[in-house]
Amino acid sequence: MEKKTNEAEKKLERRNFLKKLAVVSMAPIAFGFLGSGEKLMGLKKWVLDNGYVPKDHKWGMGIDINKCIGCGRCADACKNENNVPREPFFFRTWVERYRIYDDGEVLVDSPDGSIDGFEVLSTKKKMERSFFVPKICNHCDNPPCVQVCPVGATFKSEDGVVLVDSDYCIGCRYCIQACPYGARFLHPVTRTAEKCTFCYQRITKDKLPVCVEVCPTQARVFGELNKKASPLVRFLRMNKIGILKPSLNTEPKVFYANLDMEVK
Amino acid sequence: MKNFLAKIPEQVKRLSVLLVILVIVFIVVRSTLIPNDFGKIGHYRASAVQNIANNELHYAGQEVCVDCHDDIVAIKTKGYHKNLSCEVCHGPSIKHTESPDEFKPQIQRNRSFCPTCHEYLPSRPTGFPQIVSASHNPRKICVSCHNPHNPVPPVTPKGCEACHAEIAATKSLSFHSEIPCTKCHVANEKHKLSPRDNLPTKPTTREFCGQCHAEDANSPKDIPRINMATHEPRYVCWQCHYPHLPEAQ
Numbered sequence A: 001m002e003k004k005t006n007e008a009e010k011k012l013e014r015r016n017f018l019k020k021l022a023v024v025s026m027a028p029i030a031f032g033f034l035g036s037g038e039k040l041m042g043l044k045k046w047v048l049d050n051g052y053v054p055k056d057h058k059w060g061m062g063i064d065i066n067k068c069i070g071c072g073r074c075a076d077a078c079k080n081e082n083n084v085p086r087e088p089f090f091f092r093t094w095v096e097r098y099r100i101y102d103d104g105e106v107l108v109d110s111p112d113g114s115i116d117g118f119e120v121l122s123t124k125k126k127m128e129r130s131f132f133v134p135k136i137c138n139h140c141d142n143p144p145c146v147q148v149c150p151v152g153a154t155f156k157s158e159d160g161v162v163l164v165d166s167d168y169c170i171g172c173r174y175c176i177q178a179c180p181y182g183a184r185f186l187h188p189v190t191r192t193a194e195k196c197t198f199c200y201q202r203i204t205k206d207k208l209p210v211c212v213e214v215c216p217t218q219a220r221v222f223g224e225l226n227k228k229a230s231p232l233v234r235f236l237r238m239n240k241i242g243i244l245k246p247s248l249n250t251e252p253k254v255f256y257a258n259l260d261m262e263v264k
Numbered sequence B: 001m002k003n004f005l006a007k008i009p010e011q012v013k014r015l016s017v018l019l020v021i022l023v024i025v026f027i028v029v030r031s032t033l034i035p036n037d038f039g040k041i042g043h044y045r046a047s048a049v050q051n052i053a054n055n056e057l058h059y060a061g062q063e064v065c066v067d068c069h070d071d072i073v074a075i076k077t078k079g080y081h082k083n084l085s086c087e088v089c090h091g092p093s094i095k096h097t098e099s100p101d102e103f104k105p106q107i108q109r110n111r112s113f114c115p116t117c118h119e120y121l122p123s124r125p126t127g128f129p130q131i132v133s134a135s136h137n138p139r140k141i142c143v144s145c146h147n148p149h150n151p152v153p154p155v156t157p158k159g160c161e162a163c164h165a166e167i168a169a170t171k172s173l174s175f176h177s178e179i180p181c182t183k184c185h186v187a188n189e190k191h192k193l194s195p196r197d198n199l200p201t202k203p204t205t206r207e208f209c210g211q212c213h214a215e216d217a218n219s220p221k222d223i224p225r226i227n228m229a230t231h232e233p234r235y236v237c238w239q240c241h242y243p244h245l246p247e248a249q
Helices: A002-035 A037-043 A074-081 A144-148 A174-178 A210-214 A231-238 B001-008 B008-032 B046-053 B062-068 B070-076 B086-090 B093-100 B165-172 B206-213
Strands: A059-064 A093-101 A106-107 A126-134 A155-158 A163-164 A220-224 A254-257
Touching: A059 A126, A059 A231, A074 A093, A074 A210, A074 B008, A074 B086, A106 A174, A144 A155, A163 B046, A210 A220, A210 B086, A231 A254, B062 B070, B062 B086
Parallel strands: A059 A254
Antiparallel strands: A059 A220, A093 A106, A093 A126, A155 A163
């Protein structure tokens, strides 16, 4: 009799043990769910105050070299719109002039970022071809500047725009070094990294970036990459497209039409 | 249980207390240093996106100008500048949309402004209208001849200036600029085909110039006068004066 009760107790013990084991093993999963509550909320689209949903967009820019007249209105307007210092070292966008001579020499210049225009420089050598190349942050899909930021102050936003959190930037300049396109600079007053934001304050309010707005020859095209009815998608369809430094696998979102092989 | 605790070596107990303190300190420091919204969407502060989107705008954009200035837009949309945004020339003007009377957009009257686009540069795409401003009516501002809202390409010269461009340019600077060529020269149709065989006429008499410049001539008062009888009567006027750019004031 005594033996039987013992066995029954043992059984009970085993049952209890298995129950407890199940509870204990489920606990981390349950806690995991609790902790991920915010993460799950994050799956809901992040919306800005004015109703702009970054996740619904993917911005890009097209630049037609054949249309650029090198007037520098884009660089000038950019400085006005984004309070970029007027000194000739700080540019979010600028225009370069390429001159390729018949002996193979390539001259590239951009006096004051093209804001005051270019001068005709005559040499005895015969110029083979010449053109203007507007430069801007390429808003890489695989941005090297974001990889090197030690504090997470520069980032690729959900709409593909690479931004700088100037309140969080420590001004270490790693990103300036890392950018293969020279699109970044250190703001002389705030001592934080700065760059083109595609005029984020404008595109979130359904306006064009200011360089696109003022371009007198429509050399610049701005729009969505993911939507079919977008001027940019048409631009990509109608032109032969090149990107800058394709070998670096940065996957730029600034596309050039009629790009010359000398452009680096 | 007491037995079990007693079995643990003293140093392990102390170290584990230290470990717990360190972990707590780490968690406290980390949660105070890292902003709340960091990592909410990605490896960055979510509110930074909002901050950047809140930056101040300076350019209103073409579509805003259209609302009020429909008269100018009606002209502009027909001309060569139809694709130009207003703020290319008039500057950043979002303040003008907020208080139209207090803030007036700039108006470019400077001769150096239009050449930023239209000055000749070999790098510019062919076909884009360009001038060499040093020789293109250097004394006039652009808007005196070209309406910036509807710039018209120059008319191809068809009359005398098609061939005699240099004389026409000189004459355009002179007091005689308003006098048509045919007032002094008579050229028959054949001059266009074989110019040297059919030379146009020149004034042959002093009285021809005297129609305006004689003392008793019936002409505006500010035209300089001479005494036809005493002023070098043996010469025809153009033997001394160059009628396309007369020097007398």
